Amino acid sequence: AKVLNRWRRADATALRETLTSRLREEQASQNADTLLMIRRALGVRLTALIAAIQDGRLAAFPHDDQEGFHAIRVDRMDVEVLIKTLPPDVLIDRPETKVISASVFGKQIGLVEPKYMVRLVATGHSPGTEITNSVTKRKQWSLAEDDIAAFHKRFTTTALLARKAGVHRRTITSQ
Secondary structure, eight states, rough: OOOOOOOOOHHHHHHHHHHHHTSOOOOOOOOEEEHHHHHHHTTTHHHHHHHHHHHHHHEEEOOOTOGGGEEEEEEHHHHHHHHSSSSSGOOOOHHHHHHEHHHHHHHTOOOEEESSHHHHHHSSOOOOOEEEOTTOOOEEEEEEEHHHHHHHHHHHHHHHHHHHHHHHHHHHHOO
């Protein structure tokens, strides 16, 4: 099998040097992440992010613990503003509805064991959809926005009650 080498080392080094020369001096905010993470999270093509940094439309910040391409951080809020000005062809197709795995949702709502949320969905007590994970190829339960709303209509957790009341969850359980 022939492996196509898409980059010449000199080209890759030149691109890295161009991007790192555009880094701002100050540290990135808490919302900043790597280009690859922003690409995945917001659905914008990597080439568009790189072009925006080169043009000066997008500020890039250094990360002290890493070197090279992964040391380049961009602010998520800046990218969201940039996306509004980009043509649709530079956006990666994303589903319109947000989908989250049942176990991740279980962590977000404060369940001690996220598998309990998976069990609620698997036994039919809460709505959800069984999908195949694109990375691990394993079956898993996922929840869309409608499923999450249906869960909140029927169930609550001490963590959710504590957030709503503005107190610690132990205060809720002691009352």
